[in-house]
Amino acid sequence: MPAAKVEAYADGLCYTDLMAGYYIGAPDEVLQAIADYSAWFFVWDDRHDRDVVHGRPAAWQRLRNRLHTALDSPKDHLYHQDPLVAGFADSVVRLYSFLGEGWNARFAGHFHAVIEAYDREFRNRTSGTVPTVEEYLELRRNTFAHWIWLDLLEPSAEYELPATVRENAAYRRAALLCQDFAAWYNDLCSLPKEIAGAEVHNLGISLIHHEGMRLEESVREVRRRVEECITEFLDVEKEVLRYAERIDKGIDNGSARDAELAAAVRACLCNMRNWFSSVYWFHHESGRYMVDSWDDRSTPPYVNNEAAGEK
Template sequence: MPAYSGSTSQTQPHTRKVSVPPAFAVPMVEATFPRRLHPYWPKLQEKSRTWLREMRLMPPDKVERYADSLCYTDLVAGYYIGAPDELLTAIADLSSWFFAWDDRHDRDSVHGRAEQWRRLCRGLHGTLDAPRQYLHHSDPLVAGFADCVCRLYSFLGPSWNARFARHFHPVIEAYDQEFHNRRGGTVPTVETYVELRRLTFAHWAWIDLLEPTAGRELPHGVRKHPAYRRAALATQDFSAWYNDLCSLPKELAGDELHNLGISLIHHEGLTLEEAVREVHRRVTQCVTDFIRAEEEVLLFARRLAGGNTRGKELAEALESCVFNMRNWFSSVYWFHHESGRYRVDSWDDRSMPPYVTEDTLAEKELVGEE
């Protein structure tokens, strides 16, 4: 029996008709957040398949069978409209890497591969500070991350690079916390999980990437403007909570402990149906919060323009950033209903995604550091 029954339909211009179960439907997103795709998207699919094979992040047969249906490139091509093709490709590869890392985290947790996980985290931390030193690391996840980071560091310069690293180090630490939680059977409280999820989703790293897309680094005072922060948090919380909503069946099947719905069930005593409704309520509130903050950011941008060239260029960059924050809503929303990543009811083993190769992961346990 499907985890959620019934559906509504929406036709997207670039793809097939998809079904949205009523429990997942957010009419405000469907009505007022149009789906956009970067024109480079078709080429991005091809490049992504090649990169996954070359980096050995998926076996070649699984790349051919599953890569396009997982829709990882669709997701990113809807986030970063206006990015140069080379930047979009690097971001898309980072996104694909992130999903592969998430899958490794899951399997290492399930099998208790603590030493392997420790080595991986150490390699990822090192990569952020000296990516070129890790390009040929024996672990494909470290080498793939190094490849992405080297490319991303080539766009805006040292201060942006250092900020991206500052924002990503805690992401690795949060994944490590989740690893230990799973090994110890600890379900975080709702409040603890909210903060943890903002790290495991890499909220501020994805927001950082709006700036090279816009072609310039935003000054500290602009990034810290309260309305900009609220808009950024709303779009990222929406994405994280909507992912939790749609991945709940997958994560319950895999004995995952980290999902807003699971924390609500475990600590607040909600039933599954009540937890789904509460996560949906929070998701919808994020949309409302963003719309309010977006208006303030656009007013701020108009003030920044100020009649001089520098002000106009800064205002245009800020408008690009908030425009792409808006695009996260539709891209995340439709991705979750197009991607095969969440179709747990179609898997032979509900606890083991078909696009993950357990034998390959198990072999990596024997691989040491270079």
């Protein structure tokens, strides 16, 4: 954003407020790093969108390659000529400082997958390809960065969870439900903007295109799926709490023996729950989704349409 647009719009977008609601209890330096990374993510998403809209495949491929490289060696990219790459490197360096090498490698693997999912979205949008519902749901878990936001539960809890916990069926189900809710509620709130922009990546659009639904029917179906996420989470949440109790007692196959791990599991689960209220609040408070007040319903007024990334 140009400076005048920052002054006019930045606070109203509520990006850092959103993270403060997601990761309650995180140490201040962790929460600040996550909030800055989240703000970067929204900017990156808008750059990607503008590269699609203005037909800039070379700029997008250049950015894609630079982000992959910066993810693997972030300290070497802190002063990159593209501020988006430098900002990403700064965020990654800070996030890598909180836990161990295992967490860092997992985060990197997850974000490499996010970059590739954005590339697939770029190709779908530029070719006018609407993914089927199942294709979209699978891709959405990466374009929304499900695994990244779940990884960030751990530095917030100041504990790197072992694979046995992360792969526990109840824990994993609760984690996916909170993220699917967030992604699909985002689709619901983004639908007017994305229809106006003739976009192809939205659950509602896939339902219209491949399931033959009318707009009103697709909205009802997305809403139904969103509500099911809430209902199912409330059930599986109880299973995770029982699992944490078993960990606390040290009887889960000997894989977790102390109260510290059980407390970390409960803290991560609590913040999974916080995603529901925070996502709901954000989408009704942030200027990012107030399309009825925009001159062009397909283009947020704060977006800079210059050819960023071409130089």
